[in-house]
Amino acid sequence: MNAFVEALSLVFNLETLLVILASAIFGLFVGALPGLTATMATALLVxxxxxxxxxxAIAAIIASTAMAITAGDLPGTLLRIPGTPASAAYVEDSYRMAQKGQAGLAIGIGVIGSVLGGLFGFVFLMFTAPALAKFALGFSSFEYFWLAVLGLSCAALISSGGVAKGGLxxxxxxxxxxxxxxxxxxxPRFTFGVSELTGGISFIPAMIGMFALAEVMRTGRRFRLGVPQANVRNPFKGVLACLWKYRKNQIRGSVIGSLIGALPGVGGDLAAWVTYSLAKKTSKTPELFGKGHPEGLVEAGATNNAALSSxxxxxxxxxxxxDAVTAIAVGVLVMKGMEPGPQLLTSNPQNFYAVMLVFVIANILMLPLGYIAARSARRIFEVPRALLNAAILLFCIVGSYSINNTMFGVTIMLALGVIAFFLEKSGFAIAPIILGIVLGPLVEQNFTTSMIITNGNVLGLFERPISAVLGIATIAVWSLFIFGSVKKTFRPKEIAGETL
Amino acid sequence: MTTVNRLDLVISILFTLVGGYVLAGALQMKAMPGMAVGPGLFPSVTGAAMLLLGLVMLVQTWLKRNVLPPQEPLYDASVNGDDEPETLIDRLYNPLLLLAILAVILFMPVLGFLITGTIFVVAMVLLGGGSWLQAIIFGLIMTGLTYALFVYGLRVPVPAGLWG
Known part of the structure; x- marks a missing residue:
């Protein structure tokens, strides 16, 4: 109880509340702009x-991400450009609803559904995290190694591009x-005699380059925004009736979103796709999906923010x-000396509860800010791209410089931005790279410690029961994906052979 | 006619080479006397995996040499005017953007943040298709605001240049 009271004082002070509000507005602006992602908003904030x-610091990340993901529904609904990979799952329905003059309803479902889903995810997090933390207290380097490898494997394997590209x-x-x-x-390893590399590559310039610079390069000069085809007059009109009608979808979307989001390395993007297709399969009117039907929108929208919380x-x-956003957040926690892990919940529960409270505030803030964003969507879309790109690039430079007060950070940002641009062009996912950078030291430390304990015997990694289960699960996941990939690689050749 | 995705081909070769280099370098790192593992253990695992997956990607790229990549747009290009023909300045946007950042890396320590930042923003707005007036006004405001945020708000020094 004392920890909760302490958490209240950590959150309900002017500095934190102002940071939450400013970050939420920033996230809303970035998320509402087509081509700019929630990850980019986070990267620029770090x-x-x-x-x-x-x-x-952590409140800034939570508030901007939650808002950016919800605001990502705006360009999806009005311009048919999904703001996030998760909102791509239901963009067809929300856009068609806008075409039918129901833009306000579509956006309202997205906003209110996200708030409800987010709050459900918060409750799920609140009750499961402490129990899991107690369980995790018994973990040694063996379990942490396998858990990290399993999480990284899932993130890499379900990313776009297939097994080889995800793994690379x-x-x-x-x-x-x-x-x-x-x-x-x-x-010293791979420093090539460069003294600045001795301290390692900071994840902040790396992340800014890979998400912000690469994104500006990808959208480029030609990215012009069309004028929205529909006006949003009253965003929340009729939303509650619609949510009540599809309450089962709302609850199911929240539950599945929370469960999938909680899997290490999986994140929320996949969850929205899963629940959208589930809604379609179980619907009495599956033929209406993709033509402006709110059922899938309700379920996948709820999933989005539930998964984000969990x-x-x-x-x-x-x-x-x-996912990439929580990877960035873990980086920030480590940077701030709040090492994430079971100790965070057992030794410093006030910090955990404070993070929980920020979730609630960020989700509740979505209602007024989402309403304002929907009403002023046209103005947001009218911001000239030339000014926006220039501002983002200046921020990338100053942000990368400010970490160590040297231009070396800017050089790292530039180099990794270019690499990420070409990799993305070739179909590689960028999130696993960031996850690798953030989790790399943890994986290596636990791997090396375990190998020292087992005297270099790899089989020793499977000797403890939980580590054995996690290790076998990791191998099973890889085998499953490799088998699927081999099958897929040879299938087109057979078809080509038949046509030839 | 054989069509190979050249970007995939180059990337897979690069990954294979980097993987090989990392593996070779890691194998030369010796463990401390009396220790079962050394600093090269983890790099050797990642290097070997990168070499292997680089080769897998190389083979996959070759096997898919006659398969056209899917051309499904994520959004309706016509809605946003993206279906217009690409101009020379469109094609030069990214190389010029990178050159501008390189110039910032070289000149900011000499000229300082305020001068270099303003010139950079003006150049970027002009490159993005903005007018001179827009570029100058926005360049001054944006650089000034960023300077104020970092120097006065966050107490983070930015390069002052040779004029201090």
Missing amino acids: PLTFYMAPIP SLLLGLLIAQVGVDPLTGT SWIPAMVFGIPG
Whole structure:
């Protein structure tokens, strides 16, 4: 109880509340702009959080992400450009609803459904995280190693591009994390005599380059915004009646979103696709899906934010992030000395409860801010792209510089931004690279410690019961995906052979 | 006619080479006397995996040499005017953007943040298709605001340049 009271004082102070409000407005603006993602909003915020106290820093990330993801429904509904991969699942329905003059209803479902889903995810996180943390207290380096590898494997394998590209993305991240002095013996690795590399590659310029610079390069100069075809007059009119009509979808979407989001390395994007297709399969009117029907929108919209909240479970309890945003947040927690893991919940529960309270505030803030954003969507879309790109790039430069006060950070940002641009062009996912950079030191440390304990015997990694289960699960996941990939690789050739 | 995705081909070769290099370098890192593992253990695992997956991607790229990549747009290009023909400045946007950042890396320590930042923003707005007036006004405001945010708000020094 004392911890909860302490958490209240950590959150309900002017600094934290102002940070939450400002970050939410920033997230809303970035998320509402087509081509700019929630991850980019987070990446641009991190250099600022570097100079904040731990709770406001993490509050900034939570508030901007939650708002950016919800605001991502605006360009999807009005311009048919999904703001996030998750909102791509139901963009066809929301856009068709706008075409039928129901833009307000579609956006309202997205906003209110997200708030309800987010609050459900919060309750799920609140009750499961402490129990999981107690369980995780018995974990040793063996279990942490396998859990991290399982999470990273899932993130890499379900990413776009297939097994090889997903795996290579992850390995690139792990390789970047190895640059610098070896933690075991102090031997410099892959520094090429460059003194700035001895301290390693900071994840902040890396992340800014990969998400912000690469994104500007990807959208480029030609990205012009059309004028929305529909006006949003009263965004919330009729939403409650619609949500009540599809209450089963709302509840199911929230539950499945919470469960999928809680899996280490999986994150929320996949969950929205799963529940949208589930809604279609179980609907009495599946033929209406994709033609402006709100049923799938309700379910997948609820899933979005429920998964967002519960994706913090593996991040907070085990220090294993589920997606790029929580990977960035884990990086910030480590930077602030709030090492994520079971100790965060058992030794410093006030910090955990404070994060929970920020979730609630961010979700409730979505209602007024979502309403304002929907009403002023036209004005947001009218911001000239030339000005926006220039501002983002200037921020990328200053943000990368400010971490160590050297231009080396800007050089890292530039180099990794270019690499990410080409990798993305080739179909690679960028999130596993960031996960690799953030989790690389944890994986290596636990791997090396375990190998020292087993005297270099790899089979020793399977000797403890939980680590054996996690290890076998990891191998099973890889085998399953490799089998599927081999099957897929040879299928087109057979078809081509038949046609020839 | 054989069509290979050249970008995939180049990337897979690069990953294979980097994987091989990392593996070779890691194998040369010796363990401390009396220790079962050394600093090269984890790099050797990641290097070997990268080498292997690089080769897998290389083979996959070759096997898919006659298969056209799917051309499904994520959104309706016509809605946003993206179906217009690409101009020379469109094609040069990214190389010029990168050159501008390189110029910032070189000149900011000398000229300072305020001068370099303003010139950079003006150049970027012009490159993005904005007018001179827009570029100058926005360049001054944006650079000034960013300077104020970092220097006075966050107490983070930005490069002052040779003029201090």
